[in-house]
Amino acid sequence: MPITDQAALEFLMTRRSRPAKMLAPPVPTRSELEPILRAALRSPDHGKLEPWRLIVLERAALVRLADLVTARGGSLGRDENDTVKARAQFNDSHLAVAVIEVQKPSDKVPPIEQSYSAGAVCLGLLNAALASGWGANWLSGWPAHDRGFVDSGLGLAGHERVVGFVHIGTARAEPPERPRPDTESTVTWVSE
Template sequence: MPDPSPAALEFLLSRRSRPAKTLAPPAPDRAQLMPILTAAARSPDHGKLEPWRFVVIRGVAMARLANLVEIRGAALGKSSEDIAKARSQFDQGHLAVAVIEVQKPSDKIPPIEQSYSAGAVCVALLNAALASGWGANWLSGWPSHDATFCQQGLGLRDNERIAGFIHIGTERSAPPERPRPDLDAITEWKDA
């Protein structure tokens, strides 16, 4: 029998993202953020490629990205509602970690597995922030898929894309529990 970790399992069974709009200052400082980033970097990584990196966004950088959302939204013909919604994560945010997927050439590790690894980093970063007592939320939205926003806003290269923005801050209010998947409906057992 493996050595269980009841506290870790209980955390995972009860974890709940916090809506980004409910996060307030303070946000973690550099010293508080480093263990969270370290935990996220321990995610599954086939071939030890490290097909991801982090960009920590705070302060003036948040305002700069909010303004870039406005500019790019207008250039792309987005509705004012779409622009306002996308802009709000930067207008209201105090600290976000952009998880950047970095596709690396490999004969053994296909691109899809590198994408999965970047997604695993997002989940691990979110859970590490929550386990550290912070409120956290994983967001994306149309700006994260706009190459010009990614290049101008975060300096991404052609082999990079945003896997997600993990917003971290102090929880102002606990969200209500939401319905969870029906395990019987989504689980199939193959015993033979």
């Protein structure tokens, strides 16, 4: 019979992201962030390819990226409200980690599985930050998918892409509980 890690199971059953706009200083120090990053990188990685990397964005970098969002939004002709919202993601943040997918050539691990692995790093990072007592939120938005933004703002190579920005800080308030998926309507059991 398996031994249940009740504390871990309880954490997973009750975990809640904290809205990024509700995160404030203090943020983790480098030494406090290090175990969170290590935990995130223990995500499933078929073929041990490490098809991802992390970019830690501290306050000055986030302000620079907020300005770039405004510039890119204008040059792309994006709706002003869209640009203001996207800018706030960076301007209001004090620490974020960009999870970057880095596809690796492989005969055994197809690209989609490498994408799944990078997504697992985002979830691992989010959960590790929450389990460490910090507030955290996984966001993307149009800047994450704009080549001009990611190339000039983050220095990404052409074969790299942003999977998400995980914002980490101190939660100013608890978010309200929201409805969760119902297993009756989302799970199918196959017996034969």
